Amino acid sequence: xxxxxxxxxxxxxxxxxxxxxxxxxxxxxxxxxxxxxxxxxxxxxxxxxxxxxxxxxxxxxxxxxxxxxxxxxxxxxxxxxxxxxxxxxxxxxxxxxxxxxxxxxxxxxxxxxxxxxxxxxxxxxxxxxxxxxxxxxxxxxxxxxxxxxxxxxxxxxxxxxxxxxxxxxxxxxxxxxxxxxxxxxxxxxxxxxxxxxxxxxxxxxxxxxxxxxxxxxxxxxxxxxxxxxxxxxxxxxxxxxxxxxxxxxxxxxxxxxxxxxxxxxxxxxxxxxxxxxxxxxxxxxxxxxxxxxxxxxxxxxxxxxxxxxxxxxxxxxxxxxxxxx
Numbered sequence: 001x002x003x004x005x006x007x008x009x010x011x012x013x014x015x016x017x018x019x020x021x022x023x024x025x026x027x028x029x030x031x032x033x034x035x036x037x038x039x040x041x042x043x044x045x046x047x048x049x050x051x052x053x054x055x056x057x058x059x060x061x062x063x064x065x066x067x068x069x070x071x072x073x074x075x076x077x078x079x080x081x082x083x084x085x086x087x088x089x090x091x092x093x094x095x096x097x098x099x100x101x102x103x104x105x106x107x108x109x110x111x112x113x114x115x116x117x118x119x120x121x122x123x124x125x126x127x128x129x130x131x132x133x134x135x136x137x138x139x140x141x142x143x144x145x146x147x148x149x150x151x152x153x154x155x156x157x158x159x160x161x162x163x164x165x166x167x168x169x170x171x172x173x174x175x176x177x178x179x180x181x182x183x184x185x186x187x188x189x190x191x192x193x194x195x196x197x198x199x200x201x202x203x204x205x206x207x208x209x210x211x212x213x214x215x216x217x218x219x220x221x222x223x224x225x226x227x228x229x230x231x232x233x234x235x236x237x238x239x240x241x242x243x244x245x246x247x248x249x250x251x252x253x254x255x256x257x258x259x260x261x262x263x264x265x266x267x268x269x270x271x272x273x274x275x276x277x278x279x280x281x282x283x284x285x286x287x288x289x290x291x292x293x294x295x296x297x298x299x300x301x302x303x304x305x306x307x308x309x310x311x312x313x314x315x316x317x318x319x320x321x322x323x324x325x
Contacts (some may be wrong), residue, residue, distance in 0.1 A: 001038075001079035003027060006301050006324065007096030011063040013054030016308050020052065020066070022301060027079075028100055035074060035103040037086050041119035041298070042070030042094035043319040044311040046151075046237075065093025067322075069122035071115055072099065074106075085109035087278070089122045090266065095301065097324040104271070107278045110286070117285055117292050120319055124153045125281050125290065127236070127262050128160050135260060136210050136232055140165030143206055147171040147223050148214030148239050149181055149189065152293065152319060157212070158184035159290055169208065171195055171223065192219060200226035210234070212260075217242030224249045235259045293318035300325050 004026055010019045030036055048067055051060045070088040073081045075098070086108055088094045091101040109118040138144060146157055149170035154177070161168040162185030169188045170181050178189040188204060196218075201207045207228035213220040214237035221244055224233050233255040235244065250257045266274070284290035296318035299307035304322070311320040 001027065001075065001081075005097035007065055007093075008067075008301055008304055008322075009063050009065050009093075009096075010052050013052065013057060013060075016049055016052045016066075017305050020304060020308075022304060025096065027098060030100065033103055035086065035101050035106055037072040037088050037091070037099045037101060038075055038081055039070055039072040039088065039094065039097055039099060039322075039324055040085075040115045041072075041295075042067045042088070042322045043120045043295075044307060044322070045069070045123050045319070046239075047123055048095075065096050067094030067096075069120065070094035070099070070322075071109055071118040085115070085118065087118060087122060095304075095322055097301070105274065107275070110282055113282055113285060116295050116321070119321065120292055121278070121281055121285070123262065124156050125160075125292070126277060127260070128153065128156045129277060129281060130262070130265055131212065131234065131236070131260060132157075132160050132164060132166065135234065135258070135265075138164070138166050138210060141167065142209040143167045143169060143187070143200075145169040145171065145200065145208040145211040145223055145226060146214060147192065147212075147219050148237060149186075150174050150177045151214060151237075151239070153214065154181060155184045155293070156290070158186045160284075161185060163284070163289055169200060169204075171219075192222070195222045195226065207231075212236050213244060215240045216244050220244035221249070224253055224255060227253070227255055229254050230256065232256045232258070295319060295321045297321070298323050 004024045007025045008020050012019050074084045074086050076082050086106050088099040090105050091099040144166050149172035158181055167187035170186045171190050171192050173192050181189050208226050210232035211223045211227045212234045213223050216238045217240040249255050296316045297310050298321045307320050
């Protein structure tokens, strides 16, 4: 094993292409409760970029290695790679060649799950699974709405909602996403412009039991207007960079509102819940009931600027991945 390794790190906030730098780091000395993982793949997620821009400046310690998820090979105490693969979640940043994780929270990757799937099974799939099975009390036949349907998480919600018999209405800005979403299990696909003029009940004869807002602002409000009184409105993302009018949604529309952060669920989940959630996802992948997109492209860390540009392209289908070399 080398004494040093390449990693990406930022020491100030700003545009990722401008503030991220490639540097050499020293292999860390491990504590008894730590595990060293040699990276194979780490995707670029929108959530990885948010702290780089400084939107979580109050809780982001600088300097920092970005990257919330990935997969790699565990390294033994002698510094040799083993034949066991682990997810690099809850570690010290996945955009580097070696990641340190808490051995008590290690998620071991089954032999029949490929590296690319394992590397992206945390942020989006786990979020969808927790929302649909724990956060929202939904039954088969209930109608759930989500917006931001052109994002990667939209296809995952379609698959998992269909498995649970939930009728999913996906709101999109670009109608070219319609067929892929329907094929993945969406009940209805509605263009955002149409939802500005009509509520869901006018379009389908039914109001939604709950809504998950990935955009915010006016888009989030139009989503909330289609939810039945006392239904649930969950804020998941802020693709539009504007907050929804929380007071209007809770007081005037009388919806139960909540803000979902995966990190908060992680903090309160027991070790059994943590492991069980991933095993459920692995089982769904194994049975072909959950299919994740293949990587759009794979870049070595040294080509990080090209990778970031590729990931920012709205035409990119699937995630862009980093690999050490």
